[in-house]
Amino acid sequence: MAVVPSGASAALPVRLQTQFVVANSIFSETWQRIRRLMGGSLSGLASAADMRAGGRAAFSKVRNRVTSTPVGATLVRVRAAVEALVEDLLARNQFIEKPVHGHPAGEMLLSFGLNKSGRQSSCKAILACINQPHPCSRDNTIRFGVFPCEKDGYVSLVAMAELFAPDLEDLWTKGINVAGVTRPVHMILMGDYSSTTSFDGHAEASCRIPCGYCCCLARPSATSKKLRPNYAEYGTMQDDSRAARMPRTFQHKAEMAALYSDGPLATIVDPPGTPITLSYERRPLMVFAPQDIVPMLLHIALGVSP
Helix, strand or coil, rough: CCCCCHHHCCCCCCCHHHHEEEEEEHHHHHHHHHHHEEEEEHHCCCCHHHHHHHHHHCCCCHCEEEEEECCCCEEEEHHHHHHHHHHHHCEEEEEEECCCCCCCCEEEEEEEEEEEECCCCCCEEEEEEECCCCCCCHHHEEEEEEEEEECHHHHHHHHHHHHHHHHHHHHHCCCCECCEECCCEEEECCCHHHHHHHCCCCCCCCCCCCCCCCEHHHHHHHHHHCCCCCHHHCCHHHHHHHCCCCCCCHHHHHHHHHHHHHCCHCCCCCCHHHHCCCCCCCCCCCCCHHHHHHCHHHHHHHHHHH
């Protein structure tokens, strides 16, 4: 016997019902059991055949097409997914202009990050458009890659980046179409310290210059003073708010990326010391400007706005 009025559920298109099932991780059998309890065909809820047909129609769209390899699954066209998201924001009047000082007007702010979680260990590549309310809410983000992995170390990240980095670089360099106008894209790297430093080609937390944002030394010692005689210009983490916080530069990072990928650092037995590399020990998988990496907690505590 149907105990729920069917008028409201009958007004929901199959597409929205499919989105509801996917967003709430409801199994098909559970959904059909709910449908039977609500009166079957009289309930207004979609049948299993209609749900499958609706799913095939949704996944056939360019923005939802997925390709898979032994490394993982990614969207065929990340650009199409981002442009569809922005088009939806404009249609709902939820697009927010957020100018960045020193950057061109009308830039799109996209946040990129990696998240390792799940019952079966996997790493998810996620994009968020910052030009909207609650940009980091799960429903407002784009999961454009899923990669099975036990550890999100540098070797695993290299294999993942080979699949999605060209698409992100394409967005970054060519911009995206917004209401018929091409807008530049400003990309920001987010994530926990381990993933951002690995992706950035930076050494781990135990290195001498552990921050991806500035050249601050981990601690003052006889060794660090020999490595960097002018260490006082950079400060140490123990200096707290008195640290000079001399920032890293995009130019230096680009030089390190070129040396590790095409130059002598890729195979050299005795690489340059810390004063030269500033604790970069491998090729950055994408070259983000230091100010475009969400700062570690030290700098938030010292008053640097995130």
